[in-house]
Each structure stands twice: as structure tokens, then as C-alpha cells.
Amino acid sequence: MSHLSNDSQKLVARIRRIAGQVAAIERSVLANAPCSETLHLAAAIRGAVGGLMDELFEEHLLAHVAAPELSPAERAAGADELLTVLGRHFR
């Protein structure tokens, strides 16, 4: 990972924590844990994936739409990708 930027290393660490949470919810179901425990674990994963989305959204907005050095075409493409992924997101 030495060639990765600091941002990417943080992302990878965040993704690995999510992978750990997904492994824990699998163990919880396999152990027939109480339904409410599994639901809590799922809600926590949901929050963690939301945090990942927040970070990726911010990174993409800053690097591919707002960055001053982008050409108009690159900027338009970056905005378009954001709207494609998030389009109708709030609905």
C-alpha cells in the first residue's frame, strides 16, 4: 500500500472495518443470536457504509468537480458522474 495516498490508506482502513462488521453479522446469524442483536449490527453497518459514502462524495466533489485545475470538459464529466450515482438519491 506504500504507493497509496494518505486519503486512499484511510479509505482502505475504513473499508476493512466495514468488512470486519460484515463478518461479525454473519457470525451472529450463524450462532442464532437474538434478532435484535443482528438488527443492531446491521444498523451499525448501514451507518459505516453511509460514512464511506460521505467521504467518497466529498473526495469526488473536490477532486473531480471543484478542483481549479480541471478543464471544463473534465469538470462537466465529474459533475455528471456525481449526478448519475446520486441522482434521485434523496427521493
Add this chain to the structure above:
Amino acid sequence: MSHLSNDSQKLVARIRRIAGQVAAIERSVLANAPCSETLHLAAAIRGAVGGLMDELFEEHLLAHVAAPELSPAERAAGADELLTVLGRHFR
């Protein structure tokens, strides 16, 4: 409204439909309508407000972050406002 852009007129029409839906849910509660009817109306309002957010998000992104004629400072401010409103949104 004649001085409003087409986009703004569409927004106002959309907002007035939401106002109509909010008036309808008030009538539903005042008439002691079945709980499930009120819940349906609330879910529909939620969807309509989400649609409004989608439209405002797209407008803001295109006009205040992606538009080619913006100065770097305007663009940075536009991105910042978007992150302030939507920050930690997905979580």
C-alpha cells in the same frame, strides 16, 4: 412570478404541491383518519421533499460548482456550501 426563471417556476410549482400534501395530512389527522392513511400521506410527502432536494442539489452543483464561468473562489464556496448542507448526509 414573471421575473422568475423557468427553473424557479418549476420549483415553486413543486413546492406548492408539497404544501397541498401537507394541508391534506393535517386534514387527515383532524378527521381522525386511520393511522395507516396518515402514514401513507407522510411517506408521500417524504418522497416529494426528497424529489425537491434532488432538484436543488442538481441545480446547486451545476450552477455553483460545475459552471465553467465561475471563479476558483466562487467554485470553492459553492462546493463548501454543498458539503455543509449534505455533510454527513449519508450516515
Add this chain to the structure above:
Amino acid sequence: MSHLSNDSQKLVARIRRIAGQVAAIERSVLANAPCSETLHLAAAIRGAVGGLMDELFEEHLLAHVAAPELSPAERAAGADELLTVLGRHFR
């Protein structure tokens, strides 16, 4: 409103606050207010409608699914309505 339960009066008050917020966002668009202000108002409405949904969800769950005096058929119908309104909600 004297015939309304306390719960319904609180709901109506909450709905009227939302109506006030919707009127404010309409004025904001009509006045050509800055896009970021309109976006903030929309995000606040979204939060308020979410709070209304939370309250209606809790009321419905307690009164129409969990209440001890319900018949099995009423309870099944109450659960079904909740799943119909919220079904595929998290997705």
C-alpha cells in the same frame, strides 16, 4: 380540536410547523434567495418530515401491532400496513 387526543394535537402542531417551513421555502424561491439558503430550508423540511414519520411509525407500531388488546387479525393487518408503507424503505 377539542375532540382530538393529546397525541393528535401534538401531530397537528408538528404538521403546522412543517406547513410554515414549506411556506418559507416558497418565499425564498420567489425572492430569488441564494441557492444555498433554499437548500438549507429544504434539508430542514426533510428533517422535520422525517421526525413526523418517526412519530407516526411509533404510534402505529404501538397502537396497531403491539397493543395487547388487539385481535390476532387486527394485529396481522397492522403489521401488514406497516410493511406496505415501509417495505423496501431502507433500500
Add this chain to the structure above:
Amino acid sequence: MSHLSNDSQKLVARIRRIAGQVAAIERSVLANAPCSETLHLAAAIRGAVGGLMDELFEEHLLAHVAAPELSPAERAAGADELLTVLGRHFR
């Protein structure tokens, strides 16, 4: 897994698909894939975790709140757990 109910086996299969998606997004970041690809993968994980929540919510509601054979105390506890996990969810 032979002792697991059909429902649990389906849940485990669903969770393993999510684990596969999380592994894919890690590889995508490690490979310095385009930001938009990573964002797409994250949005897909978000949808899949939402689907898992939908399924767990339905299971919990039916088994621990609506089921006819529950005692009033079990039913109240089941409703309470649901409100604890989902409370203020819509906001």
C-alpha cells in the same frame, strides 16, 4: 449450517454477497480505480445493506411483535427493541 432455518440460510447468503461487495471495493481503492467506480460500488453496497435491513426489520416485526403466540411482555419487548434500533431513523 444444517441447523439453520431457511430464513437464516437466506440471510447468510445475503450477508456473504455483501462481504464480496466490500472485498471488491477494497480492491478498487487499492488498484487506484477511478473515483466514480468506487462511488458506484459504495452505492451498491449501501443498497444491499438497505435490503438486509428491510429483511431483518420484517422478520423482527413478524416474529417478535406481531406473532399471535407471544405473551404481552414479549410483544412489548419486541416493539421496544424495534423502536430502539429504528428510533429517529427517518429523521
